[in-house]
Amino acid sequence: MKKILLVAAAAALSVGSFSVQADGGQMYSSLGCSGCHGAGGKSAIPSYPSLAGKDAAWTVKQLKDFQSGARKDATMNAMAPMAAGHEQAIADYLAGQ
Numbered sequence: 270m271k272k273i274l275l276v277a278a279a280a281a282l283s284v285g286s287f288s289v290q291a292d293g294g295q296m297y298s299s300l301g302c303s304g305c306h307g308a309g310g311k312s313a314i315p316s317y318p319s320l321a322g323k324d325a326a327w328t329v330k331q332l333k334d335f336q337s338g339a340r341k342d343a344t345m346n347a348m349a350p351m352a353a354g355h356e357q358a359i360a361d362y363l364a365g366q
């Protein structure tokens with residue numbers, strides 16, 4: 270519930286005042302992605318892949334594959350649905366890091 274409120278707050282704050290890249294960055298941290306993948310997608314933990322600088326289309330596909338179960342990982346199968354509707358914004362943000 271706390272997480273849902275945070276996401277709603279981030280979405281409300283972002284309306285009209287930030288670029289797409291800022292929205293993606295906000296989603297990336299408010300959804301907790303940065304907790305594993307690091308600030309700006311630069312992971313300091315070997316078991317969590319770095320996402321910075323990856324091709325945005327590739328990142329979107331990984332997220333969709335985790336959502337559908339085509340790509341299996343217990344953690345990401347649980348996390349990816351939270352990014353639904355924001356895959357492109359998050360991927361664009363990460364590609365620019």
Ligand code: HEC
Pocket residue numbers: 297300301302303304305306316317318319320328331332341342344345348349351352359
């Ligand atoms: C609890 C830790 C954790 C959180 C939180 C998390 N991830 Fe991940 N993520 C992982 C792990 C572990 C993998 C590697 C899965 C595998 O080996 O297939 C991964 C893989 C990925 C990949 C594929 C990277 C690659 O090199 O293949 C993407 C893209 C990704 N995560 C995006 C996200 C996004 C976006 C969020 C936030 C919605 C997120 N992750 C939240 C742990 C996490």
